[in-house]
Amino acid sequence: MMITDNALLNNIILAxxxxxxxxxxxxxxxxxxxxxxxxxxxxFGPPIFQPFFDVFKLLGKERxxxxxxxxxxxxxxxxxxxxxxxxxxxxxxxxxxxxxxxxSNVSIIMxxxxxxxxxxxIGAQREIIQMxxxxxxxxxxxxxxxxxxxxxxxxxxxxxxxxLLYNLPLxxxxxxxxxxxxxxxxxxxFSTSHHGHQELIKGLTTEFSGPQLAVIEVTHWxxxxxLMGLIVLFFAKPLWVGILIALVCYFIEMVIDNISARVxxxxxxxxxxxxxxxxxxxxxxxxxxx
Amino acid sequence: MGIINSSRKKSxxxxxxxxxxxxxxxxxxxxxxxxVFDAERFGIVNVGNPKHxxxxxxxxxxxxxxxxVLKNLYNQMPExxxxxxxxxxxxxxxxxxxxYNVLGGVDKVIPVDVYVPGCCARPEAIIxxxxxxxxxxxxxxxxxxxxxx
Numbered sequence: 525m526m527i528t529d530n531a532l533l534n535n536i537i538l539a540x541x542x543x544x545x546x547x548x549x550x551x552x553x554x555x556x557x558x559x560x561x562x563x564x565x566x567x568f569g570p571p572i573f574q575p576f577f578d579v580f581k582l583l584g585k586e587r588x589x590x591x592x593x594x595x596x597x598x599x600x601x602x603x604x605x606x607x608x609x610x611x612x613x614x615x616x617x618x619x620x621x622x623x624x625x626x627x628s629n630v631s632i633i634m635x636x637x638x639x640x641x642x643x644x645x646i647g648a649q650r651e652i653i654q655m656x657x658x659x660x661x662x663x664x665x666x667x668x669x670x671x672x673x674x675x676x677x678x679x680x681x682x683x684x685x686x687x688l689l690y691n692l693p694l695x696x697x698x699x700x701x702x703x704x705x706x707x708x709x710x711x712x713x714f715s716t717s718h719h720g721h722q723e724l725i726k727g728l729t730t731e732f733s734g735p736q737l738a739v740i741e742v743t744h745w746x747x748x749x750x751l752m753g754l755i756v757l758f759f760a761k762p763l764w765v766g767i768l769i770a771l772v773c774y775f776i777e778m779v780i781d782n783i784s785a786r787v788x789x790x791x792x793x794x795x796x797x798x799x800x801x802x803x804x805x806x807x808x809x810x811x812x813x814x
Numbered sequence: 815m816g817i818i819n820s821s822r823k824k825s826x827x828x829x830x831x832x833x834x835x836x837x838x839x840x841x842x843x844x845x846x847x848x849x850v851f852d853a854e855r856f857g858i859v860n861v862g863n864p865k866h867x868x869x870x871x872x873x874x875x876x877x878x879x880x881x882x883v884l885k886n887l888y889n890q891m892p893e894x895x896x897x898x899x900x901x902x903x904x905x906x907x908x909x910x911x912x913x914y915n916v917l918g919g920v921d922k923v924i925p926v927d928v929y930v931p932g933c934c935a936r937p938e939a940i941i942x943x944x945x946x947x948x949x950x951x952x953x954x955x956x957x958x959x960x961x962x963x
Contacts, residue, residue, distance in 0.1 A: 558854075567852040571824075574857055580821035581868070586892035586958065588865070725863045733865035734892050 535614055542613045543606060550745025551575045553752075557778055564782045579741050585734035590639045597635030598736045602743045604628030609750045615679040619666050622659075625750070629655055632728060632740070639731040647727025651715040653789045657796035658702040664804035668695040669757075671811045681760050688758045694807035696758050698800040700773060705796065706751055709777055711784040712792050819955065822868075822894075823948050825857040829867035831887055833920070834910070835874030838934035839901035843871055846937045853941055864890035869947050871940075872926075875903040877915045881923045888924045894954040896947035899926045900940055902933040 555572040562569025571577075589595060608624040611617070629651070636648035666676065672691040673680040681688060689696055705712040716727035724730075729740055755773050756766035787795075832840050846853040847860055861867050864887045876884060888897070899920040902908035907918040920926050927950045930943040 562852070562854060565849060567849045568855045569852075570854050570857050574825065577821040577824040577857060578827075580818050581825045584818035584822060584955065585868075585894070588892050726861070726866065729866075730863055731865065737866065 538613055539610045542610055546606075546609055546749045547742055547745045550748040551579070553748055553774065554745060557774070560775070560778055561782055564778070575741070575745070579738045582738035582741065583735050587735055588733050589736070590641075590731050593638050594635055594732065595736055595739075597631050597638065598732060598739045598743075600631030601628050601635065602739050602746070604631060605743045605746045605750065609746050609753070612678065612750060612753045615677065615682065617676050618669055618678050618681075619676045621678075622662050622666055625662075626655070626659060628743070628747075632743075635732070636728045636730075641731050643725045643727065643730045647715050647724060647730065650789060651728055653793060654705050654712065654715055657793050657800070658705045661698045661702045661796065661800040661804055664801065664808060665692075665695050665699055668692045668804065668808050668811065671808065678757065681757055684760075687761055691811060692758065692807055694803040694810075698804040698807075699754070699758075700776075701800050701803075702796060703751060703755075703773065704777060704780060705792065707748070707777060709781040711780075711787045713781075714786055714789060714792075819952065822951060822955065825859075826868050826944055826948055827859045827861045827866055828869045828871050828944065829861055829864055829887070829891075830871045830873070831884065833872060833874035833876050833880050833884065833904070834916075835901070835903060839873035839904070842934045842937050843873065843900060843940060846940055851937045851941065853944075856941070856945070858941075858944060864888075865892065867891050868895060868951070869944055870895065870897045871900055871944075872897065872904050872920045873900045875907045875910045876917045876920055876923050877913075878917065879915075881917060884920070884923050893958050894951045896927045896951050896954070897924055898928045898930060898940075898943045898947050900930045900935050900943065902931060905929045905931055908933065 552572065554575045555570075558574060559569040559572055604624050605628040608621045608628065611621045611624065633648045633651050633655075636644045636651070639645075669681065669688065669692070670676055672688060673684045708716060714724070714727070716724075716729050729737060732740055752767075752770040752774065755770040756763065759766035759769050830840070830843050845851060846858070864870075868891075870888060870891060872884065888895075897920065899905050903910060904920045907916055910916045911918055917923065928943045928947045930939050932939055935943075
């Protein structure tokens, strides 16, 4: 494949801009999330920039590492999440993106498994169950995109005649369903969450402290932007409609987060396999027969 | 370093440990987090994990059994950290100070930065105590820097 120097340079600039801008967007979004959640609970709420204060504070804390590999796993989590976001921005292979994203999650699971705290280990096991519930839906989404555009490249979604939603409405619904799991929001917040829980402390991130926790926080922001980007893909033309719909979806997630209690992992696995895989498969069979 | 120092004041994560409290002060601590007082508007979050906490809130007097737990929690918190003793029992031992098993106030076991008196301490006083503890953390951060480098 021929890539001219100019295109290459453009890609590099786009990637650098993404690395710099994405955490700002993600941090702002999660700040707005906290503010709106507080308003829903009839509280005043923290400032919108609160997530940034938290991360800067964590960077200034003492470095306590339980073992030497912990920081490697935290950075692995960050690195693979950033890599998959760059793949999205450069309109690369969607299937590969999902694999890299899964790698990012495996890193944090390894990090949580590498320590001896039982809370951390239970959190890691629950995270594996969460991955089991959402990964099939993500892969079916990629299959649906392939059947529609005859290519795994994200580029082809943009050159495709009409928005993906016309062909993949049920896949989109399944994706919205697993978005709650991916964002670790209630009712599926049992591997870790934004609030300390009695039975699990902080789950996955229990043994990460100070700068390590800051790295994990920043990774959450990248992940948030990535997931919003994946929603945008369904409405790629025109782009602003997609961004608007993504923000609406995020608002719906906040409402769900505030009105629902946590469920058990069995309930989640059943629901996400029956509803998620069911809806996505129905859509794909319909596409296949069309 | 400037942005880290100013952020530290805006995001105190607290952990709450009840020694042998009668739960009066515990209820007041939790009242701080309710919509009436809403401590989160100052960035105060109740984390329940010593490795994430900046401020340790202790209620109740210390006895021979829980002194070990209290020390353990304190040692797990990363620097800079502060301790706030809430209520008469945590400050001095209160009405339990003469009991055969009670060691006294929290300061018998770990260094205390701020004493919040009262039986029970009022939520306004508790929030005030946390804010005072943040002022003390600045000095601690400076000392931490001297020690490490």
